[in-house]
Each structure stands twice: as C-alpha cells, then as structure tokens.
Amino acid sequence: MLKLGGAFAIASLSSIACAATLFTNVKGYTLNDDAELVTFSNILIDDGKVVSLNVSAKDTKAGMTDDVSITETIDGEGLVMLPGLIDAHGHLLGLGANLLEVDLRESTSAANAAESVAEYALANSTQPWITGRGWNQELWSDRAFPTSSDLDKKVSDRPVWLTRVDGHAGWANTKTLTLAGITKDTPTPVGGEIVKDANGEPTGVLIDNAMALVEPYLPTQSNAVYKRQLDAAGKHLLSNGITSMHDAGVGRGVYDFYIKQAVQAELPIRIYAMISATDPDLSKLLGKGPIRDANDYLYIRSVKAYGDGALGSRGAALLAPYSDAPHQHGLLLTQPEDMTPLFTSVIGAGFQLNYHAIGDKANHVALNEFEKTFTAIGGSELRNRIEHAQVIAPEDLARFAELDVLPSMQPTHATSDKNMAEDRIGKDRMEGAYAWQTLLESGIPLPLGSDFPVELANPFYGLHAAVTRQDRENQPVKGWYAHEALTIKQAFKGFTLDAAYAGHMEDTLGTLTPGKWADFILVDQDIFTIDKKDIWKTQVHATYIAGKKVFSK
Template structure:
C-alpha cells in the first residue's frame, strides 16, 4: 500500500463531523492542507484542571476553549470571550487523556472476548474455568485464552496438558501465560501441531519436557509458535470485534492514546483501513513487528501519519528476550532459583547488527524488548555500535520494559539517548518472585525508574496490557507507592525507586507523547494540541497516594467530543 493515500471523506469514529482524511509520508507531511468542517468554539468550564506546560511543569486551570478539536486557550475571561457552546465540568478534575506507552490493542480485545484466567488460583481452578467457557462456546474450534500465572499458585509449578485433558480432550486448547511468554496446551493441541518427545526446542524457545522426555504441555517463548501456527487465522471481522472491545475499555479507563507494541502486516493493513473509515476509537502509535516476513515492505512504505493523529506508524518492535516469570528473561549470570538457566535470547546476537542497521537506516525508531540484564546489555551495545556506524540516535529509540539492568548500564540510556519504556505495575506484580529469580544483588538495577529518570532521560510509562490491567491509575499508584492495591509491602517495594505523582503523570502524558514523536499534538492540554481530556472523581495530586488507584473516570473526550460517559 502506498503510504500517501488520496483524499477520502469519512466519518470520524464516534464524532458527528465530516473530515477529509489524508495520510502522508514524513517527507510530504509539512506540505499537506487540511479540509475540516467544524462546529464553533466550545468552552469547558467549572473544572479543576491539571496539565503540564511545554516545559513539563504542572499547571492548573479552571476552563479551556476548544475549536476544531484542539485547545485554543486556558483560563479565559468568560465574560469577554464569545463562544457558541459550553460544557459544564460539574466541578470534576480534568486531566489530559492518558497515554499508555506500551500495550497490545487487539490482544486486549481478544482477552476481553476469550477465557480470562487472571484470577485462577491453581492449574485445576484454571482448567475448570476453561471447561466452563468451552461448554458455553461450543462453536469454537479452538479454545483460547490467557492470564494464568503459576507464581500466584500455591505450588508455583507450571501446569500440564494432563490438567486440561481431564476437563476437555476433544477440542484443542491454547492458553497464553499472563505475560504471553509461555503457552499452555492440552494433548489435542499438541497432536494437531505434531509435537512429540522427538520435537526439538527451537532457537529462542523451549518445549518443557518431563523426566522421560515427553512434552508436558507448556511452550516457552519461540516454542509457542509451534502451536500458534495452527490456530485459526484472524479475519478483519475478528479484528473489528477486538478493536472495539479494547477501545471501549480503554476510553472508559481514561486512555485516549496508546503505543501498540508489535503489529504484523495484516494488522498494519487493517489499521490503515480503519483509519480511513474513521473507526479507530483511540489514537494508535503502532510498532511494526520485526519478525514479520514483510518488514522490508512496510519499511519501504515509509512513515505514515494520519493528519488527525489517529494512526502513526514510524517504529519497529524487536524481541530481545522472554519474561522473568517464565525464566525466559536473558540474564548475565544464572537464575538464583534455577542455576542451570540463563534465560533466552529471542533475537540471536549474530542477527542484531543487520536488524538494527536495517530499521534505523530506514529512519524508523527501533523499540527493543529487553527484560533481563543480558538482553539490555547487548541491546545497548548494539545501539552504540549502530549510532557510531550510521547515526540514528535522534530517532528516540527505546528499550521496552528495561526491567533488570546491570548497574553499570543504567547511565548508558541517557548517554545514548535510548528511552527506557517502563511499566510500573510490572514491579508490583513481580515483587513476589523477582528476588527469587535474581537474588538481592541484581535488584540494584531492577525496576529502577527514579535512577533512570534522574539520569536525565525521559521515562515513558505504560501497562503492557493485557499482561497487566489497562487502568492507568493502577500504574500511577504503583509508580508513586511501589505497593500493590492492598498497600503491600507497607513501606513500598524498593521504595527508593518510587516516583512523585508529578513524575508519574508526566510518564503517562508528555513523556509518552515524546516517546511516540507526538509531543507536538498530544500529551498536554496546551494551545494547539488535540483536546483529548478526561473528567475524574478525585484529585490525584492532593489525595493520599494509596488511593490513586481508586480514581474513576466519569467522562472521556477525544478531539473535544465526548466518547465515554459514566
């Protein structure tokens, strides 16, 4: 598909305005003209407003004016400024629409539409939930779902195919772990995939086998692809269901923009179609998957930015290692609780140079998934080598997660201008197992938000939904308290790495916009930017920090139009 599309008329998601849609390559973007039919200026008044200014300083306001979907002014003299309509904020707190800098949009939609195992208390409990779902969905050829986490079960052991076979053996079952770095299946699924004791583990993956060499039913990282290759292929109809389920959920939680961490060619084309038709419910900064066979074609199309900022494609998501919970995160030294394991590198070292030079050489931002200290170390090394060879540090390249970092590598993020894109709720979810995996010494560079921020680098924040829950107030709470929502541990988990509420708020607004090259139009409620805002029930800047997660969104506006109300 050519990245510059001819002008098309469409209806803008839920808004009642006709716009002229144009996509453009970055080279032609500045020369675009915009045709826009708008309502007259609107005053939003009677609010307790907070935003950052362009310098990142927190400011307050009592009203703002919107015209053509963008903020015109803050704190106007209402008696001397004519407007054509007024929205009464009813004394609510107004915040910019929050930006999740790392999520999986259609994955969230699928999670909302499939069996959810997040609350399961054991493998048997999870299997019971699967059986109930299968009974209610007899038409589904495959039973799929996600959310199991053996670290929350009393035995902390991986589940087995036998656990599922007891309740469903006639249809294949494939269940992603909460972090998507492992897949649990029943015997029927392994039969369909042709998995036997003789099937070798692929590079960057592991088929868990028992003492006799038989596959147990759990597939780690790249091994999951042996199962996924046999799942029913998604269609646009399925994508649409997932998109709108996820969109409704995000808007209800105050998220108006998100960075989609890894899309393949089919989703790339689907997003283009939805943008042209005006059906994207939230703003999407999309990262093309580095493993897609058509990566070169998508890079060749150039960067794509919808003039109304509902779709921006100028980055690539690459995959360095697995996750800590499944012991797939690549570590420099062995796991403390499994001395024979170092984790897995999903992109092999010999392939990194070509990947980095190809992506960065094409002018695309490279966003590299790295959780373990080894994966972070080799990524930073490769960024440094690439910058010396071909440049590209200005692209705001990122390491996604940046979860466990060797202390000597912490300052390199700032010196190399590589952004650590981090997810606060990962820390509060991992606190029960991280020390077991790493030992206390390696915790010095783990979940080190404040250390990284203090080094002088922007800190975009997100949730990694549906790995974690998508509610951004959970992330703000975790960032400030270093506690879970039960206020544990009492003094916070490695509390010296906690952020202030202003720093965390910046991570979910201006820093997230910056990480997506969109700070020119998003991230603050300042003149010239899109009027994406939310009205919430409490003041996150003045309440007790332990209550931040309880914040409820009463209304969400995108480009000045209400898209959710409670």
C-alpha cells in the same frame, strides 16, 4: 494518500471538528511545554484543539475570546480535568482478544484454571478452538507449571491454547500438541523451550519461540475478527481514561487493517503502532516510510524487536544464572548475529527501533548494539527505546541517557513481580531492577505504560504503583524498594508528555496547551492532593478526544 514531508498523510472521510466550546467549573491540571505543572478552571476548545486556558470572566460573558466565538459552554461540575492518558506500551488487539476469550487472570491453581476453561467451552460449544490468557503459576500455591493432563480432564475433544499472563509461554492440551505434531522427539527451537517431564515427554507448556510450533494451527485472523477486538479494546481503554496507546508489535495484517480503519475514521483511540520485526514483510513496510494520519489517530514509524522472554517464565536473558534455577540463563529471542542487520535496516530506514529487553543480558546487548549502530550510521535522534528495561546491570543504567535510548517501563510490572523477582535474580541484582527514579535522575525521559493485557489497562493502577511501589492492598507497607518510587508529577509526566515524546507526538499530544488536540478526561478525585494510596481508586466520569465525548460513565 498524499506524501507529505516523507510521510503519508491519510485523509479522513469524516470531520472531527467541534464548535468552539468552553468547559467551565473544572479543577484542571496539565504540564506546559517546559514540563511545569499548571492548573486551570476552564478551557476553550475550537476545531478539536485547545485554544486557551483560564479564559477571563469578561471574555466568557462577552462570548468571545482570541477572535473565537464561544458557541457552547459546558459545566464540568467541579470534576478534575486531566489530559487524556497515554499508555506507552500495550497490545491493543491482544487486549480485545483477552476481553472476548477465557480470562484466567484470577485462577488459583491449574485445576481451577482448567475448570474455567471447561465452563467457557460449554458456553461456546461451536468454537473449534478454545483460547485464552492470563494464567500465572507464580500465584498458585505449588508455583509449578501446569500440564496438558490438567486440561485433558476437562476439555479433550477440542484443541486448547492458553497464553501465560506475560505472553511468553503457552499451555496446551494433548489435542493441541497432537495437532501441532509436538512429541518427545521434537527439537527445541532456538530461543524457546518445550518443557518436558522426567521421561522426555512434552508437558504441554511451550516457552517463547517454542510457542510458534502451535501458532500456524490457530484459527485464521480476519478483518472481522480484528474489528471485534478493536471495538472491545477501544471501549475498555476509553472507560479507563486512555485516549492514546503505543501498540507494541503489529504484523502486516494488522498494519493494513489499521490504515483502513484510519481512512474510514473508525479508530476508537489514537494508535502509535510498532511494526513487528519478525513480520516477513518488514522490509516492504519500511520501504513505505512512516505513515501519519492527518487527525493523529494513527502513526506508524517504529519497529518492535524481541530480545528475550519474561522473568516469570525464566525466559528473561541474564548475564549470570537464575538464582532459583542455577542451570538457566534465560533465552535470547533475537540471536546476536541477527542484531546488526536488524538494527541497521530499521534505523537506517529512519524508523525508531523499540527493543524488548527484560533481563540484564538482553538490556546489555541491546545497548551495545544501539551504540555500535549510532557510531556506524547515526540514528540516535530517532528516540529509540528499550521496552520494559526491567533488570539492568548497574553499570548500564547511565548508558540510557548517554545514548538517548528511552527506557519504556510499566509500573505495575514491579508490583506484580515483587513476590518472585528477588527469588529469580537475588538481592544483589535488584540494584538495577525496576530502577525508575535512578533512570529518570540520569537525565532520560521515562515513558510509562501497562503492557496490557499482561497487566490491567487502568492507568491509575500504574500511577499508584509508580508513586507507592505497593500493590492495591498497600503491600509491602513501606513500598518495595521504595527509593525507586516516582513523585506523582513524575508519574503523571510518564503517562502524558513523556509517552507522547516517546511516540514523536509531543507536538500535538500529551498536554492541554494551545494548539494541541483537546484530548482530556474528567475524574472524580484530585490525584495530586489525595493520599497516594488512594490514587488507584480514581474513577473516570468522561473521556474526550479532539473535544468530542467518546465515553461517559
């Protein structure tokens, strides 16, 4: 690997260059470098990058433009062309695992989820562990946490470990609790909770840092497992029009795996990876400096830190108690005394720090720490981020722009949380919750994503939620706190140019402008002119990265 400008450039083993190709007969949209929406009917691509838009009929007929020979012309058949969409916050291998494990997203009760687990266990009889994800007690009629006995009735011979939809709680059967040595006498870890019944016995649900009690016993990961997960996730994302994603928290094993895949030119999509702040090798990885693949398939120059838990499991850290649980304030996963060393080491090494904060307390202490760090050592130019930024004290909203800290947000979280968020925090605190338009108007870019597999990865679901503040059944009719909705242009920018900017990649990604990679999608409807309630129905017909077709319907 060559060290260039303080970063490592990874030389690809295979060329991705394409012949000069003219795509015609498209209804194209992109933002220009001034974030203005422009349209085009054709696009010329050479060596995997955009040469020009709207090539003249004269040049097209001559087969030559801008000293580039047009060797191939492709008819876009009147489809809508958009830049490849960028998901600014997801979990790539987590999505792959979710696609390969038992999926509980549609479960209607604990018993129904346990039945799905039993069916999966029967079909996968040789697996030593049964793992899965997606349960959400807030969608069940009793809205109660499940228990180990619910699972024991169906699967008792093998350990079962099922992660909640938000990834901030796990559900275990008795076999798993026994294997991990979790009893009524097990102390509750700092930043976590072992949910217990009236007799003090563990119920089978572990929240946030308590999940670490089980993790050492889970099946060992390997590059072969990572590869299966990567392939499954890559195919899924490309079919949904996502050409680039920001991977929110990878450990040393995945870090090494991604580099190997980049060197071998075997990454299916572009990855902006955040190193997990909890990885034991963090200081060593920071010492290696940023890593950027010459073909922009991999860029590692940020760290993901963990401030609190999730709202649904009451793990989000709040300044005042939960409205529906007055004895709870949520959980701080990174303790206050650990924040200064973390911020100083990451930002001091020239890495962007991306801090997970959902509750108003977690957001408040993160903003305070960013301000203190910038005063002490600088680093505001690194485009540091707060991931999720869901519930913010109103007086803290303007501080994002003042500090140049990007709120990296996920629109479908709002439409998923609308049935419980007000119960959790009360109407008064909703003033600073899911406040997309307020944050944007304060003068800060707003990178958007999905947080897959917590939410579905389809970016058109996110675009729809952003502009309607409704679920896909058009509820609520007038939108949920609709004054915070975005325009379609704002939402489009969040999934393209703002997301690229948040990953320090706006120089090569995010728009279809000359000199940038020709990453684009062809879709069946015009999201800028159709009724906004139908945006989520958009279907991807083809996906291209660097001018090469990587998905076709």
